Amino acid sequence: MSGHSHHIQKPGWVGEFQKFLVRGNVVDLAVGIIIGAAFTAIVSSLVKDILTPFIGLLTGGIDFSNIFITLKGPHAATLADAQKVGAVTVNVGVFLNAVIQFLIVSFVVFWLVKLVSMARAKPQPAPATPPEPSKSEVLLSEIRDLLATRTGETLPPRV
Incomplete structure (x- = not known):
């Protein structure tokens, strides 16, 4: 080495x-x-x-869990009995239970998320309204309009 x-x-x-x-x-x-x-x-x-x-x-x-189809082996009254004797089964009811539980859980989570979102929601501010013109702005607009009518000018539209 x-x-x-x-x-x-x-x-x-x-x-x-x-x-x-x-x-x-x-x-x-x-x-x-x-x-x-x-x-x-x-x-x-x-x-x-x-x-x-x-x-x-x-x-x-x-009880949906006992809805099953025996593919091989002796037919039993319940899924547990069929599994004890080693029957090969298609467990339709167990799948249905899983789907039903998924739908229920999804529904509950939907409402929980909705409630949390509502609790977190910030109040929306009121739409902004333009402020009222001041007295001097109103007076100046009136003077402008009077002068324009005397000279025959066309004025831009009021905003």
Whole structure:
């Protein structure tokens, strides 16, 4: 072995990647993802624990999760039983539940965003009306008009 020390040079993209990671938007994105995960738990609980029981009452307690098609294996009464015996199933009901939950969550998030937007909305300023002309401006306009009528001039329209 020789006494030369070999310095391994980092590729240029490593430095760029480090700069990227410490940029503000990446940190903001990470915070957003963390808050989003916590918010997801809240919205999921709202859907599962508060809204779903009412929907169950409205639909007569239909359990969509047990709507499935057995492709291979013995047919069972419930999806759980079919899975226990190793049947291959197309889980239509589970998919329907996911779609319904998505629609409910989307609806709830829509209204939450709408409420937050309304709370944040700044009152719109009243449309600006032109200020009334001062007494001297009115008087000067009248004098101008009188002089113009005496000399027969045509005046520009009043603004």
